[in-house]
Amino acid sequence: MKSFPFASHAIRWVPLIILLIAVSCRSSLQVVSSFSDQKVVHPLKAYPQDTTGSSEKGFEYMKYGPMVGNGIPWEVNKKIFGVLEDTVFKREGLNAMLPHTNIAFEAVPGVPVVSGNCFTCHSQEINGKMVLGLGNSFSDYTRSLGPLLRALNFNVKRKYGKNSEEWETYEEQGKWYLAIAQATVMPNPGTNPAFRLEEAVVSYRNKEDLSFSKKKKFLLEKPSIGSDVPPLWNVKKKKALYYTGLGRGDFSKLLMQVSVLGVHDSTKAREIQKNFVDVMAWLNELEPPAYPAEISQELAEEGRKIFLTNCSKCHGTYGDNESYPNKIIPISKIQTDPVYAEYNLNSRLMDWYNESWFGQSTPYAHHLPSYGYVAPPLDGVWATAPYLHNGSVPDLWTLLKSSDRPIYWSRSGERDDFNFKLVGWNYKKEKNGKGKLTYDTTENGAGKEGHYFGDRLEDEERMALIEYLKTL
Numbered sequence: 258m259k260s261f262p263f264a265s266h267a268i269r270w271v272p273l274i275i276l277l278i279a280v281s282c283r284s285s286l287q288v289v290s291s292f293s294d295q296k297v298v299h300p301l302k303a304y305p306q307d308t309t310g311s312s313e314k315g316f317e318y319m320k321y322g323p324m325v326g327n328g329i330p331w332e333v334n335k336k337i338f339g340v341l342e343d344t345v346f347k348r349e350g351l352n353a354m355l356p357h358t359n360i361a362f363e364a365v366p367g368v369p370v371v372s373g374n375c376f377t378c379h380s381q382e383i384n385g386k387m388v389l390g391l392g393n394s395f396s397d398y399t400r401s402l403g404p405l406l407r408a409l410n411f412n413v414k415r416k417y418g419k420n421s422e423e424w425e426t427y428e429e430q431g432k433w434y435l436a437i438a439q440a441t442v443m444p445n446p447g448t449n450p451a452f453r454l455e456e457a458v459v460s461y462r463n464k465e466d467l468s469f470s471k472k473k474k475f476l477l478e479k480p481s482i483g484s485d486v487p488p489l490w491n492v493k494k495k496k497a498l499y500y501t502g503l504g505r506g507d508f509s510k511l512l513m514q515v516s517v518l519g520v521h522d523s524t525k526a527r528e529i530q531k532n533f534v535d536v537m538a539w540l541n542e543l544e545p546p547a548y549p550a551e552i553s554q555e556l557a558e559e560g561r562k563i564f565l566t567n568c569s570k571c572h573g574t575y576g577d578n579e580s581y582p583n584k585i586i587p588i589s590k591i592q593t594d595p596v597y598a599e600y601n602l603n604s605r606l607m608d609w610y611n612e613s614w615f616g617q618s619t620p621y622a623h624h625l626p627s628y629g630y631v632a633p634p635l636d637g638v639w640a641t642a643p644y645l646h647n648g649s650v651p652d653l654w655t656l657l658k659s660s661d662r663p664i665y666w667s668r669s670g671e672r673d674d675f676n677f678k679l680v681g682w683n684y685k686k687e688k689n690g691k692g693k694l695t696y697d698t699t700e701n702g703a704g705k706e707g708h709y710f711g712d713r714l715e716d717e718e719r720m721a722l723i724e725y726l727k728t729l
């Protein structure tokens with residue numbers, strides 16, 4: 258199997274990345290302060306959803322849709338990032354020459370551009386198989402995108418000239434990409450800046466109609482912080498989206514936020530939103546990947562009992578008697594790193610969102626962050642390492658035995674370097690956080706603490722529990 262070290266891999270993705278990133282967000286005003294004092298477990302309320310979409314159309318849109326609204330002119334993209342065959346979707350036309358994580362489309366008639374798509378962050382190869390919907394934990398955003406963006410701007414201008422339609426289409430976007438480059442620098446490899454990008458991008462948007470603003474609308478929180486990428490097959494069980502459950506209301510509206518990267522205004526955004534009703538239908542049918550190695554049914558049955566006693570009240574039940582409680586667990590109880598939740602609560606993005614076209618036009622969506630984290634469904638959890646909202650814990654064994662969690666650890670970056678016993682990517686303990694591929698849990702927001710619910714178990718019970726988790 259081919260090896261993709263973080264660095265070279267990142268280079269390939271960066272362009273898209275830039276474009277795409279946005280996706281998610283959060284926000285909220287009054288409610289925030291009272292909720293941040295919350296000490297009790299919070300069951301989430303369901304909001305009405307439009308279920309009239311077509312999953313087939315939704316998948317087409319995921320593969321071909323111009324959801325980002327704009328991108329890098331085709332020739333410049335080709336020059337800087339080269340041509341790569343689409344081996345996953347085997348699409349036609351210009352898309353045949355792009356990896357499945359990119360989309361080519363005409364930003365205005367006759368001007369083909371390239372942007373990233375949802376699969377840039379929401380697909381990953383594991384053990385030789387590309388899994389759509391699995392969060393990509395191998396990207397590297399630890400360096401500023403500034404130099405690359407400057408090169409892009411320079412090349413677009415030189416290739417097409419200042420009076421071209423290409424430059425006109427690209428210019429505004431190119432300018433603010435540069436303005437936000439520094440904001441998305443992450444403390445660790447694997448950590449994803451999606452919300453951060455969203456925050457940076459909308460800080461240059463008028464909230465009423467999403468048009469560009471020359472003046473910055475609000476200041477970004479400091480310092481920069483990111484998260485792991487959750488799997489998409491669990492969306493169907495959720496009443497609120499995102500790690501802190503801040504995504505409330507209509508899911509199709511929440512999911513189209515990636516569009517603020519490039520759309521001109523809310524008229525265009527409205528067209529895009531309609532397609533996301535179909536994307537939701539596709540998401541609702543997405544299934545987790547089955548565990549690819551042998552499972553001892555006897556041991557798993559022992560584990561199931563342990564799960565029911567120790568884990569179900571937060572994570573639900575699976576199999577014939579399926580249930581999922583949709584709870585936000587306050588920081589005081591979960592005790593995992595609070596920085597991401599604090600960032601969500603403090604970000605000015607929340608107010609912007611709630612007062613914007615997103616929050617003020619139908620179908621309504623809003624952001625309501627909380628001082629805690631959603632206890633996620635555990636379907637396909639064998640594949641979603643590293644664990645916790647910040648991806649600070651490398652495998653299921655260490656998630657369930659906190660004294661074994663490494664402070665500094667690194668992965669090879671090879672997509673078949675998987676540990677089927679401890680269930681997660683093989684990792685090496687490091688002496689410090691200096692290595693390029695090292696995850697340093699002493700960084701801001703990267704703490705490995707909390708979620709101590711497995712600590713009371715004996716090692717054999719823990720092995721049985723892990724065997725059961727493989728079956729989900």
Ligand code: HEC
Pocket residue numbers: 274277278279280281324373374375376377378379449450451452484485486487488489491492495497498499500501512513515536
């Ligand atoms: C730049 C990376 C990136 C891109 C591109 C991206 N996402 Fe995400 N997505 C994330 C991250 C990171 C999160 C977690 C943020 C959080 O929960 O605070 C997330 C969260 C989500 C969630 C919430 C899942 C849950 O369990 O709560 C959904 C649904 C989602 N993304 C769908 C999409 C769709 C659809 C697209 C394309 C339109 C997309 N994303 C594009 C990075 C990305």
Ligand code: HEC
Pocket residue numbers: 564567568569570571572585586590591593594630631632633635638641642643644645646647656708710711722
């Ligand atoms: C009091 C509620 C609660 C209990 C009990 C609980 N969990 Fe969790 N669990 C959570 C929350 C909340 C998170 C997310 C924390 C975060 O990301 O910071 C989580 C995260 C996880 C994750 C990581 C998921 C991922 O993809 O990152 C796994 C795996 C998990 N729990 C398994 C278990 C198991 C197994 C048990 C029983 C031993 C258990 N949990 C008990 C609330 C709970």
